[in-house]
Amino acid sequence: MLVSVATALILAAGTQLGPEVRARAEQLAREGRAVEAIELFEQVVEQNPADTEARLWIGRLDLRLGRTEHAEAIFRSVLHDHPADVDAKIGFAGALIRRGAPDEALTILDGAERDAGQNADLFATMGRAYRRVGDDRRALEYFKRAMRIAPDDPDVVSGFEAVAFAYGHSIAFAGFTEHIPGATTSSGALTGSIRVMPRLRVDGFARLERRSGSSDTLLGAGVIWRVGRSTNLAFHALGGPDNTILATSDIYGDLINYAGQYELGVGVRRLTFEGVDVAAVSSTFAWDAGRWRLDSRYTYSRSRFDNTNEATGDHSVLLRETWRGWRRASLNAAYAHGIESFEDLTADRIALLGSTTVAVGARFNLPSLTMITTTWEHQWRSNATALDRFTVGIVQSFP
Numbered sequence: 001m002l003v004s005v006a007t008a009l010i011l012a013a014g015t016q017l018g019p020e021v022r023a024r025a026e027q028l029a030r031e032g033r034a035v036e037a038i039e040l041f042e043q044v045v046e047q048n049p050a051d052t053e054a055r056l057w058i059g060r061l062d063l064r065l066g067r068t069e070h071a072e073a074i075f076r077s078v079l080h081d082h083p084a085d086v087d088a089k090i091g092f093a094g095a096l097i098r099r100g101a102p103d104e105a106l107t108i109l110d111g112a113e114r115d116a117g118q119n120a121d122l123f124a125t126m127g128r129a130y131r132r133v134g135d136d137r138r139a140l141e142y143f144k145r146a147m148r149i150a151p152d153d154p155d156v157v158s159g160f161e162a163v164a165f166a167y168g169h170s171i172a173f174a175g176f177t178e179h180i181p182g183a184t185t186s187s188g189a190l191t192g193s194i195r196v197m198p199r200l201r202v203d204g205f206a207r208l209e210r211r212s213g214s215s216d217t218l219l220g221a222g223v224i225w226r227v228g229r230s231t232n233l234a235f236h237a238l239g240g241p242d243n244t245i246l247a248t249s250d251i252y253g254d255l256i257n258y259a260g261q262y263e264l265g266v267g268v269r270r271l272t273f274e275g276v277d278v279a280a281v282s283s284t285f286a287w288d289a290g291r292w293r294l295d296s297r298y299t300y301s302r303s304r305f306d307n308t309n310e311a312t313g314d315h316s317v318l319l320r321e322t323w324r325g326w327r328r329a330s331l332n333a334a335y336a337h338g339i340e341s342f343e344d345l346t347a348d349r350i351a352l353l354g355s356t357t358v359a360v361g362a363r364f365n366l367p368s369l370t371m372i373t374t375t376w377e378h379q380w381r382s383n384a385t386a387l388d389r390f391t392v393g394i395v396q397s398f399p
Helices: 002-012 019-030 036-048 052-064 068-081 085-096 100-114 119-130 136-149 154-169 347-352
Strands: 169-180 183-197 199-212 212-226 231-239 249-260 262-273 276-288 291-307 310-323 328-337 356-366 370-380 386-398
Touching: 019 036, 036 052, 052 068, 052 085, 068 085, 085 100, 085 119, 100 119, 119 136, 136 154, 136 386, 154 386, 199 231, 249 328, 276 347
Parallel strands: none
Antiparallel strands: 169 183, 169 386, 183 199, 199 212, 212 231, 231 249, 249 262, 262 276, 276 291, 291 310, 310 328, 328 356, 356 370, 370 386
C-alpha cells in the first residue's frame, strides 16, 4: 500500500519514474509479492507504453496469480509488436499450458528454442508442456537442463522434483504402530519401483506385520502402464499362503484418467483371507486446485464366509483434503466410514466394516528428492472399541 501511494505521489508531481522504481518492482516480484509488483510495473507502463520488459513482467506475475486470460492477452500484444521476442513466446506458451493447450505451447516453444540459447525459463516451460502431453521422459530431460542453469530458481526446482517423483525410480518404506485395548500391532512395508520403459513401471512389494507374538508376510509385484497421455492402467498381485492376519492373496487393478485439474478412476479388488473372500469395486474422484486438493472414494464390497457360505455387502466412503500451504510441506485431514484402507485390511476387521476413522497428517518434500509423510488415525469400531494408529513413510526417488 505504501509503495502504491508513494508512486502515485511521484506521478502526481509530474516527476519521471527513476530506475529505483523498476528495481523495487523487480525485487517485490522475486520476493513473491506479485500484487504490489504489478502495481509498480503498471505505473512504469503507463508512463512508457513501449516498455516491453515491464509489460512482460506484468504478464509473468498475472500468470503466477492465476490470471491466465489477462496474462495471455499481454503476451499476445507484445508478440504483435515484437514477433521474435523469446520471452514473450515463453510467457505465451506458459499461458497456453495453463488453459489446457500444451500441444499449441510446444509448437511455439520448438520455434523459440532455436533462438533462445541456454534459457532456463524456456527449458522449464518445455518441461511443463511435455508433462501435460504425457511425455514425462522428455519433461524430465528439459527440467534437468533448466536445473543446470538455474538450480536455485524455485519454479524450476519444484517442476523438476514433481517430474522426478512421478517418473523416476523410487524406493519407499512405510511403518505403523496401532493400538487397541489389550493389543498392539506393528507393520512395515517396503516398495521398489523401476521405470523399465517410458510408459511402463514395474513395482515390487514386501510387507511384514506382527501381532500378539505371531507374524505374517505379504509379497508381490505389479505394473503401471501409461495407456495414453492422460490414462494409467495398473495391475498388482500379492500373496502369503500361510497368513492368518493378512490376506493370503490380494489382486487388484485400477484405471485412472487425468483431465486437467480432475482425476477419475475405477478399481476392482479381490482379497482372500483364511475362510473369507472379499471382492470390492471402487470409484475415485480427485480435484487438484493447486494449493488445495480433494480426494474421494466410494467402495462397494462383498464378503463371503466359507464356514456359513453367507455373503454380506458393505459401503465405504473416504474423503481427504490436502492443503499445500508451504513450498515443501503440506497438511491433510481425512474422514472415512467403512474400509478406510484396503492395504491395511486384516482378517479381524472384516466384521467391523462399519467403523468410522478420522486422520490428520503432514508431508515434507526435501531437496534430496526424499518425501516424508506422517499420519495419525483414530478409529471408532462397531464393537465399541477404538483404535489409534501412527504411520511414518519415507520415499526416495532417483531421476
